[in-house]
Amino acid sequence: MRNETIAVHGGFDRDPTTRAVAVPIYQTVAYEFDSAEHGAALFNLEVEGHRYSRISNPTTAVLEKRVAALEGGLEALCVSTGQAALHYAMLNVADVGRNVVSVPQLYGTTHTMFAHFLPRLGINVRLAASDQADAIEALIDNDTRAVYCESVGNPAGNMCDLASLAAVAHRHGVPLIVDNTVATPILLRPFEHGADIVIHSLTKFMGGHGTTLGGAIVDSGRFDWKAQGTRYPMFNEPDASYHGLVYTDHFGPAAFIARARSVYLRTTGSALSPMSAFLLLQGIETVAVRVDRHVENARLVAEFLRDDPRVQFVNYAGFPESPHYLLAQKYLDGRACSLLTFGVAGGFEGGMRFYNALKLVKRLVNLGDAKSLACHPASTTHRQMSAAEQRTAGVLPETIRLSVGIEHSDDIIADLDQAMNCAAVGG
Numbered sequence: 001m002r003n004e005t006i007a008v009h010g011g012f013d014r015d016p017t018t019r020a021v022a023v024p025i026y027q028t029v030a031y032e033f034d035s036a037e038h039g040a041a042l043f044n045l046e047v048e049g050h051r052y053s054r055i056s057n058p059t060t061a062v063l064e065k066r067v068a069a070l071e072g073g074l075e076a077l078c079v080s081t082g083q084a085a086l087h088y089a090m091l092n093v094a095d096v097g098r099n100v101v102s103v104p105q106l107y108g109t110t111h112t113m114f115a116h117f118l119p120r121l122g123i124n125v126r127l128a129a130s131d132q133a134d135a136i137e138a139l140i141d142n143d144t145r146a147v148y149c150e151s152v153g154n155p156a157g158n159m160c161d162l163a164s165l166a167a168v169a170h171r172h173g174v175p176l177i178v179d180n181t182v183a184t185p186i187l188l189r190p191f192e193h194g195a196d197i198v199i200h201s202l203t204k205f206m207g208g209h210g211t212t213l214g215g216a217i218v219d220s221g222r223f224d225w226k227a228q229g230t231r232y233p234m235f236n237e238p239d240a241s242y243h244g245l246v247y248t249d250h251f252g253p254a255a256f257i258a259r260a261r262s263v264y265l266r267t268t269g270s271a272l273s274p275m276s277a278f279l280l281l282q283g284i285e286t287v288a289v290r291v292d293r294h295v296e297n298a299r300l301v302a303e304f305l306r307d308d309p310r311v312q313f314v315n316y317a318g319f320p321e322s323p324h325y326l327l328a329q330k331y332l333d334g335r336a337c338s339l340l341t342f343g344v345a346g347g348f349e350g351g352m353r354f355y356n357a358l359k360l361v362k363r364l365v366n367l368g369d370a371k372s373l374a375c376h377p378a379s380t381t382h383r384q385m386s387a388a389e390q391r392t393a394g395v396l397p398e399t400i401r402l403s404v405g406i407e408h409s410d411d412i413i414a415d416l417d418q419a420m421n422c423a424a425v426g427g
């Protein structure tokens with residue numbers, strides 16, 4: 001089925017007990033065993049079923065199936081936030097002393113995780129000088145366990161050439177892990193271009209209404225962990241914490257998600273609540289329709305900004321003059337994302353004045369809501385970085401990041417117009 005249909009029906013037909021057609025919210029912590037033997041078999045992973053909602057839950061399971069199907073993957077694990085999903089995916093591939101090679105254009109908290117948090121756990125993340133395959137390859141060595149990128153960088157708006165990053169990763173026997181939050185599977189399915197693992201913040205376009213945090217890890221099922229032998233002992237050697245289970249033997253191509261669930265979700269517990277899973281499913285039903293409107297509104301807003309002399313620059317991959325244009329044609333079929341950045345005159349102060357003058361567009365740090373949202377990265381999400389790190393991440397002092405919503409485009413443009421007048425007067 002096509003993604004428009006999967007978004008509405010994926011992972012669920014009707015409730016087997018009540019025949020309800022809406023996904024029921026299974027608000028339960030635990031599930032009764034038929035017998036002592038049944039409980040033992042569940043714990044031994046010999047039979048399928050739920051035991052405890054920190055590990056799995058029927059409502060969340062529908063969300064997992066739907067997200068996996070939208071990405072064209074084998075399986076998904078849904079957790080409480082996008083950051084939890086990223087954290088678990090990183091821990092799942094890299095032990096102490098190993099490294100991950102990443103593009104430098106990253107969401108601010110991902111940068112913090114990579115530059116400051118994972119190194120304290122003994123996992124070094126090497127940030128390449130650019131998102132080009134040769135810059136990534138230059139940093140790969142025998143201890144590298146994954147290559148990482150955002151398909152569309154937040155907030156830089158850079159488009160990663162997934163096929164060439166996947167080729168480099170695979171040449172060195174490691175997977176390509178891609179955060180596909182900004183693009184969504186409606187615009188881009190990274191597995192079709194060689195990626196192995198996809199990460200989502202479901203908090204954004206997937207949920208789509210700014211109500212609910214959630215994250216997902218999706219596995220294509222195609223990376224052959226077994227073929228890499230001792231490079232990935234966590235999948236190929238007995239797990240003492242699970243009575244000697246070897247994940248690749250027991251779960252075959254589904255080893256990645258099984259281990260993320262039974263090691264990281266089970267022991268550290270960033271579980272998604274069933275209510276949140278339900279709200280995210282509701283949001284996903286309309287994601288294809290919403291993304292169409294987001295994309296069209298973003299084009300109109302970008303054109304307005306490009307034609308306005310008060311605007312210093314617009315970074316929008318839909319313009320032929322954008323350095324990301326050709327890759328946007330290739331990977332997004334020309335439908336540039338609705339996250340764009342621009343700058344008004346006056347540097348940091350000019351950016352702050354414009355930001356303060358917005359009326360309809362919300363001042364906050366989120367994206368992918370039905371509402372139009374604006375962020376001033378230099379004073380918020382990226383303020384902990386040095387000026388040089390900000391520049392590499394695609395942030396200038398005056399940069400405003402706009403997540404164009406699904407309101408009428410005339411109203412969004414009118415708000416930007418009046419805020420630019422206020423910013424100019426204040427200067």
Ligand SMILES: Cc1ncc(COP(=O)(O)O)c(C=O)c1O
Nearest residue numbers: 081082083107154181201203214
């Ligand atoms: C690209 C990207 N990835 C991951 C995240 C983290 O998501 P969450 O807030 O659900 O943890 C964000 C949040 O803004 C993001 O923009």
